[in-house]
Structures are given as C-alpha cells and as structure tokens.
Amino acid sequence: MAQVISWIFFLLPWVLLLPLNSSRVKRFTPAGLFSALFITIIFQIAEKWNWWTVTNNLFFLTNISSFVYGFLIVATILVFYFTYPSFLLYMIFNLIIDAIQAFIVSPLFIKSGLYDFHKINALGLFLLMIFVASINYFYQRWQDTAFNKTKT
Numbered sequence: 001m002a003q004v005i006s007w008i009f010f011l012l013p014w015v016l017l018l019p020l021n022s023s024r025v026k027r028f029t030p031a032g033l034f035s036a037l038f039i040t041i042i043f044q045i046a047e048k049w050n051w052w053t054v055t056n057n058l059f060f061l062t063n064i065s066s067f068v069y070g071f072l073i074v075a076t077i078l079v080f081y082f083t084y085p086s087f088l089l090y091m092i093f094n095l096i097i098d099a100i101q102a103f104i105v106s107p108l109f110i111k112s113g114l115y116d117f118h119k120i121n122a123l124g125l126f127l128l129m130i131f132v133a134s135i136n137y138f139y140q141r142w143q144d145t146a147f148n149k150t151k152t
Helices: 002-017 022-049 066-083 087-112 122-151
Strands: 052-054 115-117
Touching: 002 066, 002 087, 022 052, 022 066, 022 122, 066 087, 066 122, 087 115, 087 122
Parallel strands: none
Antiparallel strands: 052 115
16 A cells, blocks of 8 residues: 555646646746755655654655655645745745644554654654745745846
C-alpha cells in the first residue's frame, strides 16, 4: 500500500495544473522547484540529525520522499497561483495546509509505513514547513523583481 501512496503523491498532483492558465503556472514553477531543492536539503539534514526516516519509497529515491517531487512542487505552485501577491493570504493558506499535513496527514503516512519520526514531532514539522513557506514567498518576490529588471 505504501508504494501505491508514493506513486500517487509523485504523479497524480501534476494533473491539477492542466486546467490552469499556463503562463501563471510558469510564473510560479521556479518557486515550486526552489521549494523542492530546499526541502531536499532539509531531508539531508533530517537524515544526519535523525529527525525522521523514510521507510518505504519509490525504487529510484533513497532518503527523500516522493511527496517532495510531486505533491510539494504542485502544491507550492497552486498556493502561489491562488494567493500571490498577498503575503497575508499566502501565510493563512500555508498555515492551514501545513497544519493538515503535520497533524493529520503525517500520522497517516507513519501508520502506512512511509516514514517514521525520531527527533522531531508534528509541531516541529509544522514549524519547519512554515519556515520553508516564508522562504518560498521571499524567493518568489525576489524572482519577480529579478524578471522585472531584465524586462526594462
């Protein structure tokens, strides 16, 4: 069952982008990719500091959940698509999504055998996700100013 969940979270989210305005999706894709890179580094830190262990994964991934390269990128794009440029709306939306992820989805993933927590708990994960969301927002703001300067 864990393999099915991994494949679903890796592939299925990408379908959500198909009905959206492609130019707006392209605008926020760098933020989604930046988020995946940043989370990949966090997974490396988590392995080193024993925060959690990915216990069941896709055959081509080791200690980084398939969630990062599917759902996370798409969710980042979608949150920006529907909330940007309002920082307040963006953070409220992220607080809700991150709370659901940390306190509802993560325990289900643990029970299904996808990963285990060690030296971090749901609250620590929630705070980490809010930190990442904040960094992502400022990355997108920087991205916007960088592209605006090249257009002039």
